[in-house]
Structures are given as C-alpha cells and as structure tokens.
Amino acid sequence: MGSPEAAYRVGEGGVLDVDTAFYDRLAARSDDQEVVEHLVLPIRSGLAWEVPAGHLFRIIAPEGPQVGDLNLWNRHDPRERLWASRTRQLQSAHVSRHDRLWSTLPRLRPLATITADSLEDYGTDADGGRVHDLLGTRCDPYVNRILTGEDFDLHCHSNLTRAVLPYGLTEFDVHDVLNVFQCTGLNNEDRYFMKASPARPGDFLEFFAEQDLLCALSTCPGGDLSVPLWGPDARDPIDVCRPLAVEIRRPSPDLLQGWSPPEPAAYKGAHGLRGPVQG
Template sequence: MRLYRDPDVPGRIDFDRDFYRRIAEAPDRRRLVHDHIVPIRSGYAWPVRAGSLVRIVAVEGPQVCDLNLWNLNNPRERFWAARTRQLQGAHVTTFDRLWSCLPYLRPMVTITNDTLPTEPTANGGRCHDLLGSRCDPYLYKLLDDRDYDVTCHNNLSRAIAPYHLTELDVHDVLNVFQVTGLDPVHEIYFMEPSPAK
C-alpha cells in the first residue's frame, strides 16, 4: 500500500504549527467582531477576512454544520473537499488545512483547535467528515420520490444568495461535527450521532 502522501514527512505542504498553536492558546488577544446563532434547519453566510479566527460551536445539542468556503474576492476559488481529503485525510482536526480548488490549490483554512474526540468510534467513525456531502432535494427525489425543501443544499443556496451566488456555486462540504465512516463490508457511507453537546 502506498499513501497519497506520508503524514510524517509533510514536505512542501508543511507550515508553522507553533504559529497556529500560539493563536489557539491566546484567547485574550482576540476581539469579537461578529457573533451569530444559526437557527436549526437553516443556513448562514458571512464574509471573513484573511487572518481572522472563526469558531464554529454547537450551542443546542448535537447538530452538524455543512461548511462551504469561497475566496471573498474570487468565488471561483472555493473549498475542494476531495483534494483536502487526499492531503489531510477523510476527517479533519487540529492543524489540518482546508484546500481550495484548481488552479489555485491553496490552504483556505487552518484548523487551530478541535475539542471533540479524534479517536475512532467502535464502528470506525470519526468526526468532521470529508467523505460525504450535503443532503439535497435531488437525492431525496431519486431515492424515494420525496419532495423535501429543508436540506443542507437548499439552506446553503439561500444563505449565499445575498452574495450573488446561486445553487450552482454550492459545492461539497466539510460536515463539521458529523461522525462518519465507511462500512467495512460494502464500503458504504455511514453516519453516527454527533458528539457535540
């Protein structure tokens, strides 16, 4: 077996972890500039400047956040879940990076802290999923001919509309707080309850 890259020899994608560790360990040096609670079964989009720190917190029990990212100045540069999965792994945690699409291929986010368990569950599931995608009305229609408007895809589409982005701009997500894995027999995607409290 050959890994896509050797996690013990990061090579050219290495970065200064001590810099990000210092950021994570200095909450007294931060200034809150934006705070928002996203109601259940809805979405929210907001601009974040380079160099900012964003905290995503589950405040009302075990929920999941479907995260999309775009370059604020060029929405063609956006988060690329597949490449991030190749470079970081199927689930992300502290000091992993979220990478942008081609032709840019740059880190868009560096995770500075993760308070949830990183060890696999009894079924092999892990948190902060890059394996799956968002739920969407087209999948519900395909699988059981059900019309369903309250999906992660629709929520993201509605949230980005004020920024002149459309449903076509929504892309594969990082499922923050979602525990997932692959069934060892059929390699079919599974989900488990989120450990977020």
C-alpha cells in the first residue's frame, strides 16, 4: 500500500515548483563566491548576523557533530519571520537541498532556499531518524525547570535571546527553529525522539537569502545530543559540545541573472470584515 499524497500541493509552475537548476548552479560554482565574513560560535552561545538578499550563508560543523538552532527574520520587519509549521507542510518535516524556509502571514513567502547539504545522503535511518528537522523546537529554561526543577541559562532560547538583543529584539521575537545537524523522528508512540548528530568535521548546510535577512544561531547546550538531557540517565553533556561556524558568501553577479526577491502572498482580502482594515 502506498503512502497518502501530501495535502499541500500545487500544479506545475506554481510557487512550490523550484528552479532547481538555478540553485544547483549557485552550489556548484562555489569558486565564484567571495567569503565576505567568517564567524565562529563557541559552545553554548548564540550569535546574530545579517545576510543581504542574493547572498549565501553556510552553517558549518568545523570540529564534528554539534546541533545548531536557527531563527530567521526579514531584516527590515521582524514580524515576518520563519514559520516552521507552514514550512513543514509546504516542504517537509526535515529539510534539505531545494527546500525553502517560509515566512509568517501575511507575507507567506520564502525567506531562504537550501542550496547544498553535505548530509543529504543520510536519508532515513533504521529508527526513522532524519537530519535538519522542523519537528521540534529550541530547548528553553522554562521547560527545563518543569522537567528538572533546576535553572539553566544557556538553553537555545536564552542563547538566541541574548544574540538578538543588539538588534532591538527580545525573547518574544525568538521563534520555532530549524534544528541544523539534528537527527530526529517520531517513535512508535508518535512521540518526538532525538539521536546523536551524524555531522562530521566540515559538514555544512548552505542557504540562499531570498530577502535581506537577520539570522540567529545557538550552539545547543546538548552538543551532539549523544547524552540524554532529561530523564534518569541525564548528565551534563558539555564534553560533547563543539563550536559551529558561519560563512557569508557573495556570489558572482552573473550567477543571479533571472532571480528577483519573492513577492508577498497575493491575497489582499479583508478576511470577511467590513469597513477599514489595518494593513
């Protein structure tokens, strides 16, 4: 018996029909990309950075397996930000090359498109685990207090909160993440599980910025997630924590021919309301 069709589908040539040749050309011609900034995130820290539209950025595991929690915003209007649940529906629960990261209503458009993934061949393992997930979200000190009765200030939510403060944002702007290099799935009880990250030294996930972006990343305090964070076997996983790196790359102008930033969703209705509607 085949599996059911995806619910969110569109005809050929629609918004979900990605120009794969364009993104593959960007990825293949890495020699025609200038590295304009190289950033390193120490363990259990957070960092925010800007990426202009038409540039690429890579998240790299320079020393081996380490999970990173990624947030994205429109640099000029942070109310437009990554919408993890809609991206799960339009793309998949685990993302890779050619998948797009979609923004919140009312804009609903791609923020970034994945151009390269050195873990693309990992596929689905014997437990049903896959990498780069949108299934779960960031660890946070509130749930940690619920589960353990203890306070810890270096969870991904806190790392991201500290990272975006210089940009005038607060923890209310931190949102559901893309878990980069994280291996997850749903078990036989339909409950979320996490496995040790399969990332190797030098593995990377590369994105093309479809808009001017503000990005923030946390080096998860769980490290490579090979050590349980909660439950009877939990212990401090600091020994399996490693840094992450970020490269911002400017492609040769000829590689961008034919590309333009995506327009907001075309719906201009009033949601059935009568009278003036705030835009």
